[in-house]
Amino acid sequence: MKVLLVHAHPERTSVTHHLVEVAAEVLKAQGHEIIRSDLYGMGWKAVFDGRDFPQRANPNRLSLMEESEYAFANGNQTPDVEAEQRKLVAADAVILLFPLWWYSMPAIMKGWVDRVWAYGLAYGYRGAGNTYRYGEGGFAGKRALLAVCVGGPEKDYSPRGINGPLEQLLFPITHGTLFFPGMQVLPTFAVYGAAAIDAQGMAEAAAAWRGRLERLSDDEPIAFRPQNGGDYPDRHVLADHVAPGQSGLMAHIAGSVVPKDDNNSSAAAFLVPSHFIGDVS
């Protein structure tokens, strides 16, 4: 299997880089081929702009969607973007490793998504608008996994933790960015307390990470509902009989638990599938 590691941290001795090294070692030992995109090391251009389109469909007005479609269809993309797309297409699994900055990716990785997720490939697949999305599309059949280094403590990200549950904060990435073009997304792997981790904590995190890497082909993906699987008859809104009474992000995960208004604030009220609880860290 080919595994693409996309990572973003400027410091070689960071927890993020340590996870990258562990991943490369474990996956190679299992006989997998590693492909790497070290965004800081590559000096990745983060800003999506007119320079991405040296040959314009419309020289008068910059529509990024229109230009993306034109450049992807005609082989006019910049070489750095095309190289990343080739890595993605070749990969059977994609792992994004990054520190959580302001509850999201570092800008350099967001810019990797903004620029590489082209119209015709990651959206507008087959030039058909939103016909294929959420479970189908240019990256269908690939597995995806986030490995996130979080400065703060795990309790701040617990079901009732002050920051919000990590997996809900990451929904725009897991659901909106990775599942959108068809990837099967595994539950996030997180190292908490990464800002002040000691050798023992790092060893424990590395051991947990090894376990997740060894199960990369076997772990159950998050049960995001595919657009064309019957739950969204009009391709826009959940059918009334699906997750009745539920709304919000977690309604888009099959089998997620509806909280009950019964003064019970236990983990059972966490709006994620039951297999998911306890599997986040």
Add this chain to the structure above:
Amino acid sequence: MKVLLVHAHPERTSVTHHLVEVAAEVLKAQGHEIIRSDLYGMGWKAVFDGRDFPQRANPNRLSLMEESEYAFANGNQTPDVEAEQRKLVAADAVILLFPLWWYSMPAIMKGWVDRVWAYGLAYGYRGAGNTYRYGEGGFAGKRALLAVCVGGPEKDYSPRGINGPLEQLLFPITHGTLFFPGMQVLPTFAVYGAAAIDAQGMAEAAAAWRGRLERLSDDEPIAFRPQNGGDYPDRHVLADHVAPGQSGLMAHIAGSVVPKDDNNSSAAAFLVPSHFIGDVS
């Protein structure tokens, strides 16, 4: 009142720029002073890295948090970052205007946050770790507002829409980035269908936007729970008696509606405060 407009779109005729122009016009007519950060126009450096710290606290290992604290405390930040912080500190209200790319900000704006939100100012306020956050901190007392241009239709972002409700997708920004250092965040203003908007649609959007701008000082902020207001006795997790039975992002908004498992998929089950519904677009 001083209002900072931070905006990010590379095309001058974009819907985003149109909203910026309307904002400048309406706010000036009301006697407010406008401060602008046109991130594409400024050629903003999006990537947060070692170049942000020309004088290092630790030349051997790059800890961004440690260097941010040292640079902010000692006046060693880069001039571009310091200029943005001075604008923020001077402003009574901050409006971020951007197109929604992959359910979040463009990379250039994420990089504005990553670099400008310094330790000692936006986090680690007064050098006291997480003592002051969520409702208190370096940006306390300021109002904040997102104006987001969304390519797709509103129904995709409705309570049971396939993308997830817009305000929940934006929680890492509204709650995690703006409320964190103390800003009072107003409900998001969104223009849907921005990818194919016509003149009439744009006129309607501009009219709605004018209304929101005129009420900038009056509209009720999202009722995010302050860390030190009593709802989080240990500063980490909601007290049992607060929003009992609720978990997830929306538990951090006072008065938000708990969905009932009664086969009722109406808007009433939307996990946001009732005053919020219908006020998003």
